[in-house]
Amino acid sequence: xxxxxxxxxxxxxxxxxxxxxxxxxxxxxxxxxxxxxxxxxxxxxxxxxxxxxxxxxxxxxxxxxxxxxxxxxxxxxxxxxxxxxxxxxxxxxxxxxxxxxxxxxxxxxxxxxxxxxxxxxxxxxxxxxxxxxxxxxxxxxxxxxxxxxxxxxxxxxxxxxxxxxxxxxxxxxxxxxxxxxxxxxxxxxxxxxxxxxxxxxxxxxxxxxxxxxxxxxxxxxxxxxxxxxxxxxxxxxxxxxxxxxxxxxxxxxxxxxxxxxxxxxxxxxxxxxxxxxxxxxxxxxxxxxxxxxxxxxxxxxxxxxxxxxxxxxxxxxxxxxxxxxxxxxxxxxxxxxx
Numbered sequence: 001x002x003x004x005x006x007x008x009x010x011x012x013x014x015x016x017x018x019x020x021x022x023x024x025x026x027x028x029x030x031x032x033x034x035x036x037x038x039x040x041x042x043x044x045x046x047x048x049x050x051x052x053x054x055x056x057x058x059x060x061x062x063x064x065x066x067x068x069x070x071x072x073x074x075x076x077x078x079x080x081x082x083x084x085x086x087x088x089x090x091x092x093x094x095x096x097x098x099x100x101x102x103x104x105x106x107x108x109x110x111x112x113x114x115x116x117x118x119x120x121x122x123x124x125x126x127x128x129x130x131x132x133x134x135x136x137x138x139x140x141x142x143x144x145x146x147x148x149x150x151x152x153x154x155x156x157x158x159x160x161x162x163x164x165x166x167x168x169x170x171x172x173x174x175x176x177x178x179x180x181x182x183x184x185x186x187x188x189x190x191x192x193x194x195x196x197x198x199x200x201x202x203x204x205x206x207x208x209x210x211x212x213x214x215x216x217x218x219x220x221x222x223x224x225x226x227x228x229x230x231x232x233x234x235x236x237x238x239x240x241x242x243x244x245x246x247x248x249x250x251x252x253x254x255x256x257x258x259x260x261x262x263x264x265x266x267x268x269x270x271x272x273x274x275x276x277x278x279x280x281x282x283x284x285x286x287x288x289x290x291x292x293x294x295x296x297x298x299x300x301x302x303x304x305x306x307x308x309x310x311x312x313x314x315x316x317x318x319x320x321x322x323x324x325x326x327x328x329x330x331x332x333x334x335x336x337x338x
Contacts, residue, residue, distance in 0.1 A: 003182055010178040014171050018163065027170040031238060033279035034173040035231050039252060040259035040271040041180040042227035047257070048265035049193060050220045051200030052117070056128035057256040059135040060225045062247035063108055064101030064232030069145045069242055071097050072153050093160070094172065098233040105229020106222045108135075113221030117214065120203070136248045150243025153236035169234050180227050184268040196220060228256075254295055255279075258302040264314030273313050 021027070039057060046054050071092045092100075116127040140148045159168035187193045195216045198206035207213045236242045255278060263274025278301065282294040309316050 002185060006178045006182050010174050014174050017170075018167060024164055024166055027164070027166045029283040031166065031170045031173050032283060033276060034170070034177045036255055036259060036279045037177045037272055037275040038173070038180045038227060038231040039256040040263070040275045041177075041184050041268070042224045042231065043256040044260040044265055044271055045184065045187065045196075045227070046220045046224040048260050049187060049196035049200065050217060051203075052120075052217070052220070053125045053257075054128045054224065055125050055253055055257075056112070056131040057228055057253040058248040058250070059128075059132040060105045060109060060228035061232035061235075061252050062135060062139065062244075063105040063225075064098075064229030065235040065242060065247045066139060066145050067101040067104045067229070068094075068097045068233045068236045069151060069153060071100060072236065073144065073151070076154070091156075094168075094234060094237060098172065098176070098230050101233030102226040102230035105232075106226030108229075109221040109223075109225020110218060112225070113218045117217045117221065132248065132253070136244055139247070140244050146243065148244060150241055150246075152241050155237050155240060165237070169238055172234060173231075176227075176230055180231075181268055181272065183223065183227070184271070188268060192216070192219070251295060251298075254298055255282075258298045260312070261310075262301055262305050262312055264312030266311065267314045270312050270314040277313075 017026070017030070039061065042060075043054060043057055046052050075091050112128070112131055116124055116131075119127055139145065145151055155165045159165045161168050161171060187196065195206070195211050195213075198209070198211050199213055199216060203213055232247070235247065239246060255275075259274035259278050260271050261274070262278060263272065264270025278298055281297055281301075282291075285291070285293050285297060305312060311319070
């Protein structure tokens with residue numbers, strides 16, 4: 001029922017926004033907010049559910065983006081395939097590119113997890129940060145995808161679903177948001193989620209109790225990396241010019257950590273709240289003041305919530321409801337005693 005309801009909400013959101021908004025900038029900004037919903041949800045699978053802090057968001061995001069660049073170049077610049085196989089690759093639909101980006105990033109996540117998940121705490125976080133540096137160095141020195149100069153990606157003249165191409169990208173990002181949130185909620189309510197929680201609370205005790213910790217951590221890194229890659233795959237068609245500094249932008253890593261913390265890491269609703277709140281604030285700051293303030297705003301909010309409300313907005317609401325319920329139970333008990 002949740003998947004059906006989520007699909008209905010996604011379809012309704014796309015239809016209503018296309019009817020109500022005619023300004024392309026709304027879809028341009030909404031795409032970014034939805035992209036952060038996917039990134040925050042993906043990060044929380046490993047960082048929130050399993051307790052392994054990942055600073056390599058930029059690497060997985062860029063892998064998805066450059067997977068799209070490779071597939072685009074194989075069609076737009078077919079000399080490589082013609083030299084090797086004597087054929088040219090037909091135009092690949094963007095949804096297929098998103099799947100390919102997710103698979104490639106998921107495989108990189110699997111390999112990285114196998115090599116680094118025996119590390120714990122700050123050592124694992126440093127290893128994921130090193131992964132981003134390694135991947136960026138490889139991209140900078142890969143001429144086929146533009147190297148340090150970057151490369152242009154020309155959008156198709158017409159969008160498959162009608163309307164502008166930005167509206168089409170917005171529709172795809174709505175679908176990715178629904179899928180990522182649905183996966184997160186399914187994990188929370190499954191044995192897989194219980195295993196992740198056991199690792200987060202006490203990994204040694206979980207392993208002693210028979211929980212297959214390494215296998216579960218590999219699943220978490222693969223799912224997290226795959227969803228991040230899928231979020232990054234449409235980027236070349238969104239910006240039309242991809243360079244390492246934009247694909248590996250620090251804001252992706254910072255926001256993917258801050259949004260679950262602000263919204264709440266224990267519930268799938270928290271990532272939606274955090275992503276919509278911080279994403280909207282940053283878009284408003286970009287339009288009214290300057291995009292240079294975005295990371296400052298995110299940093300200040302992150303510090304505020306870490307100090308004042310470490311469980312995020314969802315945690316505040318839950319604690320308040322718990323206090324009210326407790327007060328009502330005490331009052332009822334006193335009335336019965338009287």
